[in-house]
Amino acid sequence: MSVLRPPSDALAPHAGPAPQAGAAGDTPEASSRRKRGAQDQRNRLKMIGVSTVNYFAGSFGLALYAWAGSVGWHIPAWFFAVNTLGGLVFALLVVSGLNLRLRDPNMFMWQMLFAGVVLFGFLTAAPQLGFAFLSAMLVTGLFGLVQFTVVQFRVALAVAAAGAAIVFYWVGDQLRLPASNPTEVAVLWVYFVLVLARFTVLASHLNTLRRKLREKNELLQQSLQRIQELADRDELTGALSRRRLMQLIEAEISRSDRSGEPFCVVLLDLDHFKQINDTHGHLTGDEVLRRFCAAVKGTLRLTDQLGRYGGEEFVVLLPALPAAHAPGLMARLMQGIAERGWNDLAPGLDVTASGGIAAYRRGESVQSLLNRADEALYRAKRLGRNRVEYTFDAGADTAAHAPLAPLSAAG
Ligand SMILES: Nc1nc2c(ncn2[C@@H]2O[C@H](COP(=O)(O)OP(=O)(O)OP(=O)(O)O)[C@@H](O)[C@H]2O)c(=O)[nH]1
Numbered sequence: 283m284s285v286l287r288p289p290s291d292a293l294a295p296h297a298g299p300a301p302q303a304g305a306a307g308d309t310p311e312a313s314s315r316r317k318r319g320a321q322d323q324r325n326r327l328k329m330i331g332v333s334t335v336n337y338f339a340g341s342f343g344l345a346l347y348a349w350a351g352s353v354g355w356h357i358p359a360w361f362f363a364v365n366t367l368g369g370l371v372f373a374l375l376v377v378s379g380l381n382l383r384l385r386d387p388n389m390f391m392w393q394m395l396f397a398g399v400v401l402f403g404f405l406t407a408a409p410q411l412g413f414a415f416l417s418a419m420l421v422t423g424l425f426g427l428v429q430f431t432v433v434q435f436r437v438a439l440a441v442a443a444a445g446a447a448i449v450f451y452w453v454g455d456q457l458r459l460p461a462s463n464p465t466e467v468a469v470l471w472v473y474f475v476l477v478l479a480r481f482t483v484l485a486s487h488l489n490t491l492r493r494k495l496r497e498k499n500e501l502l503q504q505s506l507q508r509i510q511e512l513a514d515r516d517e518l519t520g521a522l523s524r525r526r527l528m529q530l531i532e533a534e535i536s537r538s539d540r541s542g543e544p545f546c547v548v549l550l551d552l553d554h555f556k557q558i559n560d561t562h563g564h565l566t567g568d569e570v571l572r573r574f575c576a577a578v579k580g581t582l583r584l585t586d587q588l589g590r591y592g593g594e595e596f597v598v599l600l601p602a603l604p605a606a607h608a609p610g611l612m613a614r615l616m617q618g619i620a621e622r623g624w625n626d627l628a629p630g631l632d633v634t635a636s637g638g639i640a641a642y643r644r645g646e647s648v649q650s651l652l653n654r655a656d657e658a659l660y661r662a663k664r665l666g667r668n669r670v671e672y673t674f675d676a677g678a679d680t681a682a683h684a685p686l687a688p689l690s691a692a693g
Pocket residue numbers: 518551552553554555556557559563564565566567568571592593594663667
């Protein structure tokens with residue numbers, strides 16, 4: 283007998299007015315908002331329909347009691363009329379879009395209030411069916427359980443408690459569980475089963491909502507993960523994104539400042555890459571970038587990080603690496619690039635890279651560290667490419683940062 287018209291979109295609340303369909307200059311975002319808004323309205327209408335069927339069942343139960351002689355026929359007739367009218371009003375509010383002007387377009391509170399007033403009204407008018415209206419209130423309360431916020435639920439509870447106090451005071455002594463003859467007992471059973479059936483329908487509806495919510499959550503998690511991956515990785519090469527790399531260098535600086543452990547960064551730049559693109563095509567250029575990264579990664583430790591700094595420029599972060607050990611590692615790295623083999627990609631293709639290394643100097647910023655690596659890289663380019671240059675760090679520990687001879691990967 284619940285007269286509650288449950289809301290439509292517990293899963294996709296939409297508070298704003300839906301823009302007109304096909305509005306000129308509709309952006310994809312506005313268009314998807316509009317579609318979501320229209321879907322929300324359809325859901326609201328659908329749930330008003332479900333609720334209508336629900337109080338048809340309630341009216342039917344009351345009609346059985348009228349047939350059994352427990353109440354006059356005017357009780358089911360009025361109950362049916364009042365709830366149908368209420369349903370029509372709520373449906374009209376949705377169809378006209380007027381509900382969108384309300385703070386809560388689902389009209390949760392209004393529907394609950396309406397249900398409460400109707401049920402208490404009929405409880406007063408037919409106290410001999412007390413159990414029927416009280417059990418209907420429980421069904422209504424079940425809707426509130428999922429749709430209301432905690433505050434709304436408390437308000438509804440307070441209003442229901444106050445309403446019950448008034449009505450019980452007024453007609454409490456006449457509240458009955460009508461079962462004084464076999465017909466009434468049979469009707470009581472039917473009515474009871476009807477209430478249970480409505481609980482079951484509601485419970486399965488809640489289950490569906492919960493499942494949809496879980497599915498949406500999973501989808502959201504996957505999307506978030508994908509966004510995180512996109513933010514952290516360069517799609518073409520699989521190297522870390524510049525943003526992620528900067529975060530890792532920052533973290534390494536903090537770690538080094540705390541522990542005193544040295545570390546290095548290397549700026550690597552492919553030589554004459556424009557020419558590779560121009561001669562062999564952009565797709566081959568892309569494949570060169572991929573293979574280059576794979577070759578570099580192949581020579582690094584698991585804890586080392588490779589990130590794409592931009593275009594054909596890459597940064598290698600070498601944690602816990604004293605500057606004195608950098609040349610050996612760079613020789614391996616350059617050898618790895620040379621040995622990668624490029625001819626199968628395009629005949630005559632030769633890929634080399636230049637590098638600049640900087641060892642972290644305590645207290646300096648990421649930018650300063652990278653600037654020094656860039657200066658070394660610039661020198662490597664100027665000195666003929668296909669080589670690695672080291673920036674002597676005058677401010678660092680002497681043993682760990684002794685000046686090193688330029689390293690030529692070719693030699
Ligand atoms: N295929 C491909 N090319 C890229 C990509 N990003 C940047 N480039 C190209 O890389 C080239 C870089 O050219 P330059 O900056 O002149 O450098 P370079 O030709 O390598 O010359 P040096 O660095 O002086 O040895 C440009 O032609 C860019 O279009 C990419 O993702 N894919």
